[in-house]
Amino acid sequence: LSGLSPRENGAVASPLPSAPPPHKARRGRTKAKSEVVLTKQKRNRRMKANDRERNRMHNLNSALDALRSVLPTFPDDAKLTKIETLRFAHNYIWALTETLRMADHSLLSVGQQELAREPFRQPPTTACLLELTSPGSISPCEWDSLYSPVSQTGSLSPTDSLEEGRSYQAADAPACLRHSPHAFPEFV
DNA sequence: TAGGCCATCTGGTCCT
């Protein structure tokens, strides 16, 4: 990174003209040299730190892109901003969790009825419901109906702060993602 | 043109 070769550093640092008086001149030169070297070292460290910081932010952005790629958005949607991505993901996770919980609940009750007939049958697990609850398997209107009580408490929605007028908000995104029942102060 | 979003730089702090 540093554009300075050791030779360059050395050249600046140790110009040695012919046989100067040993003590005085030498001390003066040593001081000047160390200041120059110090400045260059400082600048070099800064450049390296900047480089690391740039890489770190690029990694962070890559992770954010990966997160965007698994969120249920639509091709014609504008790219989610960083904060929108985080809020959307937060609500999406919540919605999926709720879906699993509700599905688990309903299947358990069905299972209990069947248990009366088949005493040794295993109750269903959430894992086996995953494909029932993948975003693609539920239409927006189904999401709406699933979470209609939720959307009535929109004032607590963490996504209320998303810009209005975004197309995915208006019609495309599941209601549960736009209106979570929980207040998440850190996301408001 | 104001405001939002973003990338980058920078100095401080904490950790290894």
Next chain:
DNA sequence: AGGACCAGATGGCCTA
């Protein structure tokens, strides 16, 4: 000592 992380500052780009 050096790296990781963080927050503030700054400037560029875009859009309403």
